[in-house]
Structures are given as structure tokens and as C-alpha cells.
Amino acid sequence: MTKFSDFALAEPIQKRVADGGYTTPSPIQQQAIPPALEGKDILGIAQTGTGKTAAFSLPAIHHLLTDKRRAGRNECRMLVLAPTRELARQIADSMTGYSKGLGLFVTSAFGGVPINRQKRILERGVDVLVATPGRLLDLIDQRCLTLSKVEILVLDEADQMLDLGFIVPLKKIVPMLPKKRQSLFFSATMPKTISQLADQFLTNPVQVSVAPQSTTAERVDQKVTYINQDDKQRLLKDFINNENPDHMLVFTQTKHGADKVVKNLMAVGIHSAAIHGNKSQPQRERALGDFKKGKINILVATDIAARGIDVDGITHVINFDMPNVSEQYVHRIGRTARAGASGISYSLVAPDERQFLRDVVKLTGVKPDVIALPEGYDEPAREEVAPRIYGQKPKKFGARPTRSGPPKNKHSSRKGRPGGGSGRGGPGSNASSDGPKHWNNGAKSFKRRQARKADA
Ligand code: AMP
Numbered sequence: 544m545t546k547f548s549d550f551a552l553a554e555p556i557q558k559r560v561a562d563g564g565y566t567t568p569s570p571i572q573q574q575a576i577p578p579a580l581e582g583k584d585i586l587g588i589a590q591t592g593t594g595k596t597a598a599f600s601l602p603a604i605h606h607l608l609t610d611k612r613r614a615g616r617n618e619c620r621m622l623v624l625a626p627t628r629e630l631a632r633q634i635a636d637s638m639t640g641y642s643k644g645l646g647l648f649v650t651s652a653f654g655g656v657p658i659n660r661q662k663r664i665l666e667r668g669v670d671v672l673v674a675t676p677g678r679l680l681d682l683i684d685q686r687c688l689t690l691s692k693v694e695i696l697v698l699d700e701a702d703q704m705l706d707l708g709f710i711v712p713l714k715k716i717v718p719m720l721p722k723k724r725q726s727l728f729f730s731a732t733m734p735k736t737i738s739q740l741a742d743q744f745l746t747n748p749v750q751v752s753v754a755p756q757s758t759t760a761e762r763v764d765q766k767v768t769y770i771n772q773d774d775k776q777r778l779l780k781d782f783i784n785n786e787n788p789d790h791m792l793v794f795t796q797t798k799h800g801a802d803k804v805v806k807n808l809m810a811v812g813i814h815s816a817a818i819h820g821n822k823s824q825p826q827r828e829r830a831l832g833d834f835k836k837g838k839i840n841i842l843v844a845t846d847i848a849a850r851g852i853d854v855d856g857i858t859h860v861i862n863f864d865m866p867n868v869s870e871q872y873v874h875r876i877g878r879t880a881r882a883g884a885s886g887i888s889y890s891l892v893a894p895d896e897r898q899f900l901r902d903v904v905k906l907t908g909v910k911p912d913v914i915a916l917p918e919g920y921d922e923p924a925r926e927e928v929a930p931r932i933y934g935q936k937p938k939k940f941g942a943r944p945t946r947s948g949p950p951k952n953k954h955s956s957r958k959g960r961p962g963g964g965s966g967r968g969g970p971g972s973n974a975s976s977d978g979p980k981h982w983n984n985g986a987k988s989f990k991r992r993q994a995r996k997a998d999a
Contacts, residue, residue: 545573551580552605559641560601569594574751576602582725584745588752590731591700592877596637599727603695604642606725607670614668617688621695623673624716626703627847628653628824629831634699635673647671654678655824662687676704676712683719690719698744701730701737707847710740717743732870763860763876764887765911767900771923772893775863776807781917782889783813783841788859790834793843794875796864801843804863808841815841846871854878862890865899869906889914894924
């Protein structure tokens with residue numbers, strides 16, 4: 544088995560790694576560190592939680608140390624581009640840890656906080672700058688930063704960059720970089736648009752890839768309940784009261800939806816916090832900090848804000864709204880079951896979200912257990928599938944149906960039918976002979992399993 548000492552990493556870096564408690568390199572580290580140490584470009588398919596930060600940071604720190612020189616004024620030697628503020632900060636924190644005491648200066652720059660402090664820091668020149676594309680361009684426009692001396696470029700979470708509309712800033716950044724440099728490019732998925740973007744950044748890259756999308760999903764105990772949209776809030780509240788989750792991440796599709804969940808929970812005395820793009824940076828950091836420290840047990844997030852949330856021990860992920868892109872589901876539930884641990888995910892699927900669930904099952908190959916609604920809830924309305932008219936183009940993939948689409952059939956004739964109206968063998972059903980489990984049993988059995996594991 545490969546050990547960190549097998550890599551040609553400088554001694555002090557080996558020591559930092561050991562101090563950090565890492566013994567065995569993760570698969571992405573095993574694949575990426577040797578070619579990166581040789582100065583090769585890397586095209587990596589890996590998501591957060593795989594150890595990719597160390598995979599690109601350790602060889603880069605090695606290079607910065609062995610070829611030691613001072614960064615000039617308003618220059619950086621290494622540039623890491625990340626899509627979100629949280630991820631940028633997290634990468635900067637990790638790199639500061641990996642290079643502690645080695646005389647390298649690591650800093651981050653992102654929006655939502657005053658720019659002046661960032662300008663002052665950059666004035667002196669830094670070894671490593673971790674930045675989001677928007678703020679980076681602001682700093683360049685204000686002549687506080689030049690990229691002409693970048694030796695190593697990392698582009699992290701490229702697919703998220705594109706989702707967030709960073710393609711234009713990225714295209715502006717490429718020509719500002721020196722031609723002679725090392726580039727490392729990471730993305731959780733590699734559709735054509737991403738590989739085309741990668742071509743612009745990389746030269747003869749070594750391709751590394753770990754854990755196809757579906758494998759994380761396999762470790763998570765996935766459950767689904769079919770429910771009317773209007774009843775989701777009540778079910779969430781009941782679930783929290785019954786389960787008392789330690790560390791629960793709730794995903795909503797919109798920022799407004801996240802705030803609404805927090806408000807409604809607050810109204811019944813349940814404390815939680817929301818994290819999304821409309822929150823100021825201090826608010827986001829406070830929410831994340833409180834969640835990490837266990838001051839609050841519930842964090843409500845949109846997909847974008849949740850990217851890069853690196854919190855160990857998340858016990859539950861709730862899909863309050865189903866994501867309309869299947870890969871996002873894998874990212875979401877991958878927030879739990881980190882570092883080989885298990886976790887539980889519950890998806891609350893409204894009638895107009897059933898197609899999203901079918902897409903997820905197709906991607907992951909895993910059919911979540913269907914958990915019946917508890918007593919006192921109306922069975923969800925029947926899914927309304929628009930008839931496909933010959934010659935008409937099918938709806939664009941990923942287009943989210945309007946919430947007003949399917950009729951709300953509160954008194955459906957399917958009332959009382961197990962499986963929340965979709966019936967056994969319906970989408971995502973485990974089609975078990977004893978029908979759907981009761982909604983609370985799944986979570987209880989999860990706790991029992993956790994307890995058994997702790998005993999073992
Ligand atoms: P990342 O994918 O870079 O966000 O890393 C996910 C988590 O794994 C972080 O908490 C890292 O500190 C941790 N980690 C990274 N590499 C290793 C390793 N070789 N052994 C143990 N933990 C690691």
C-alpha cells in the first residue's frame with residue numbers, strides 16, 4: 544500500500560502530513576501527487592471529501608519550498624480558483640495548515656467582505672492566493688494584483704464554476720496567466736463543456752479520477768417519502784421532534800425557501816440557521832461555525848452555499864426540495880457518509896418532483912426505500928405527466944417544472960394506499976414484499992445501527 548513517505552515530498556511537508564493525522568494517501572492523492580510532483584498538468588475527476596485539496600496542495604507546497612523565491616509586489620506564485628467563498632476559505636485554511644511553519648504566505652480573496660484588507664495583503668506579494676473569480680477580477684481591475692508570475696494554477700470544482708456562470712470571468716483570466724506554468728484542474732463531473740474548458744487551461748494533462756458519482760450514494764441509507772409540497776414543513780418539524788438529529792443538513796432549491804424553512808422551524812421553537820448567497824459573509828460564517836460547534840443542530844442550505852461545507856459527522860441530509868440536476872443529489876447526500884462513515888438521507892418528494900427522483904435512481908443505480916407518510920397526512924396528489932406529442936421536442940433536461948403544474952388533489956382516491964401514492968414498484972420504490980416502512984422506523988433503525996457500530 545502507498546504511504547506518504549513513498550512520495551518525494553520534502554521532509555517538513557511529510558511532517559505536517561503526519562502531524563495532521565494522515566497515514567494513508569487517499570486514492571486521488573495516490574494518483575495525483577506523483578505526476579504533480581513531476582510538474583505535470585493534472586485533469587482530476589473528484590468531488591469534495593475525496594482529499595483532493597491535499598492532492599493538489601502538497602506537491603504545490605513542495606514546489607514553492609524547493610524553488611524558494613519571494614513573490615514580488617502584487618504578485619502571487621500559486622493561484623487557486625474556487626467557486627464559492629466557503630470553499631475558498633476552506634482551501635486557504637487547509638493550505639495554511641499543510642504549510643504551517645514553512646515560511647509560506649497563504650491568503651484568500653472573495654466577495655462579501657471589504658476589499659481593502661485584501662488589497663493591503665496582496666501589495667506585499669503572497670505565495671498562495673485562493674480566490675473566487677469575481678473578486679479576483681476586481682482586484683486585477685483595481686491594479687492590486689497581476690497574474691503574470693503565477694507558477695501553479697489550480698481550478699477547483701470546475702463544474703460548479705460553470706453552474707454559477709463563471710465561464711466569462713474564467714475566459715478573461717486565462718490570457719492573463721503566463722504560458723509556462725503548471726495547471727491542475729478538478730471537477731466532480733466531466734461533461735463536454737467542462738472538458739472544453741479544461742483544454743484551455745491544460746497542456747498534455749495526466750488524467751486522474753476517483754469514485755464515480757454513484758459510489759458515495761451507495762454508502763448512504765437513502766429514504767424517500769412522497770408528500771404534497773404544502774405538507775413538507777410539518778413533516779420536517781415532526782421528523783426533528785421525533786429524531787432529535789445531531790447534525791442535520793436540509794437542502795432547499797431556493798434562498799427564499801431556505802429562509803422560509805428556518806422561519807417556520809423557529810416558529811415552533813426549533814433553532815436552525817440558513818446559509819445561502821443572500822446572506823452576508825459574516826452571517827454565513829456564523830451559521831457554519833455554530834453548526835460545526837454543535838450550537839445548532841440544523842443547517843438549511845441551498846446547493847451553491849453547501850458546496851465545500853466540510854463538516855464531519857453530519858448524520859442526516861434532508862432533501863426538502865429535490866434537486867433538478869441528479870449529480871447535485873449525489874453531492875448533497877455525500878455531505879453525510881464522509882470518510883467511510885455511514886449516513887442517512889431523506890428526500891421529500893412532491894408530485895412534481897418525481898421525475899427528478901427517477902433521474903437520480905438512473906444515475907446512482909440505487910433505489911431509496913419508500914417510507915410511508917405518518918397518520919394524519921393527506922396522500923400526495925397524482926403525478927401529472929405531460930403527454931409527449933409526436934414531433935415536439937421533449938422538455939430540456941434539467942428544466943424544473945413549475946410548482947403550479949400538477950393539481951393539488953388533497954382528497955385523492957388513492958388515499959390510504961401505501962407508498963405515498965406512487966404505489967409499490969413506483970419510482971424509487973424498493974418494492975419490498977412487506978410494503979413501505981413507516982416513516983419514523985427508518986430513522987430509528989439508523990440510530991440503532993449507529994449504536995451497534997459504536998458497540999462493535
Ligand atoms: P477534501 O476532499 O480535500 O475536502 O478533504 C476531505 C477531508 O478529508 C478533509 O477533512 C481532509 O482533512 C481529510 N483528508 C484528506 N486527505 C486525507 C488523508 N490522506 N487521510 C485522512 N484524512 C484526509
